[in-house]
Amino acid sequence: MMGEKTKNRILIVEDSIFNQKILENILMDSYILETAASAREAFSILEFFAPHLILLDIILPDANGFDVLRSLGECERTKHIPVIVISGLDREKDEEKGFLLGAVDYIKKPFKKAIVKARIGTQIQIINQMRAIEEMSLRDGLTGVFNRRAFDRKMRAEWEAAYENASPLSLLMIDVDLFKCYNDTYGHPQGDMMLQAVAITIKSMLRPGVDILCRYGGEEFVVILPETELTEAVIAGEKIRLSIKALQIPSPDSGTATRATISIGAASLYPQDSGNPMELIEAADSMLYRAKEMGRNQVQYEGK
Incomplete structure (x- = not known):
């Protein structure tokens, strides 16, 4: 039944x-x-x-x-x-x-x-x-997580819900470090395998039915964290970063394992209006840029 x-x-x-x-x-x-x-x-x-x-x-x-x-x-x-x-x-x-x-x-x-x-x-x-x-139209064909179209839709919905409930909303922008070099070294099929492994690992660290993982484009992912303060978002980001750092992906040529690292930008705020999620997206993206500028494999954050 x-x-x-x-x-x-x-x-x-x-x-x-x-x-x-x-x-x-x-x-x-x-x-x-x-x-x-x-x-x-x-x-x-x-x-x-x-x-x-x-x-x-x-x-x-x-x-x-x-x-x-x-x-x-x-x-x-x-x-x-x-x-x-x-x-x-x-x-x-x-x-x-x-x-x-x-x-x-x-x-x-x-x-x-x-x-x-x-x-x-x-x-x-x-x-x-x-x-x-x-x-199906909202899923990324390679990793199976939500795609950019789904992110735009879900981000607006979560923003409006946070505004109505006066609750915090956090965002993690995640980028796989030096992914182009990895693709150039091992080839696109191996790069695809890495992205799949990264997506599976990130998803395993999230709250089922609450947090939302999307592939933002290329080697970049984004996580929407509803009802989450900045401190909690940074902790979640650190757990994800460490889990990816511990990930071992077999190399196609030697059989030895290769490792991946990620950079994360975290941002959090209480929405003050019902239609401007770009404020949070731009803040998280700015923190991601800072994380990469400061040496990668780290979480940088900003909140209001």
Whole structure:
């Protein structure tokens, strides 16, 4: 059986308690459900519940379902959520109107279990496939960690969260020392092996599900440390530096082990506005530059 974290979420907007219960009985074993009996209640639920799919009745006590569908499509937060219209209306023009307003499917009442499960299952399959493609687009092909595109997105999200929660946010900019020389000496395949080993080692030192490791470009990595003060960030950076220094990578020519070192720039601050993460990125990058200027294989830091 799927765990709660792996189940897709569905919001049922239906004013009939009887029909709500029918849909819940059909879907509850496979999905996480929330129900609303009115448009007002639905939009209230959407403030804290992020569904993968919405089932929307056309006739609601406080709104026309088509107007609700239009509002969902115009809202930045909900416009990407697929909507299946559910209705007792059997007029072709109503079905056509739903599709013109962006609905992905139309289920008629009274509900037939097999049809409900099949049509919702088809949409969920499409949703999951799209999520998988999106996830792949955010991963670095060589190391498997998040890529630069993912970093930009996650950095903004963590910045906004830190601003809202008045919590510290720290960043580690990491560069593999003398990587070009290593590539020139041993070749690109061996260089790729080193980057993979470095990524695996860094990731093993982070808090699972909290800290975020991304490949920033070339031989450079970046770690986002949410709710982390500068002192804690520097300690984390030192642990990473020492773990990389202890790393032994077999050389292709002699079989003897080669070693890698990294330079790290650490920076930390309490975001003072909701949209300027470059302040933290530039501070960490400046500290990385200083670490390399002062001889590499060290952590330099700056915080506010």
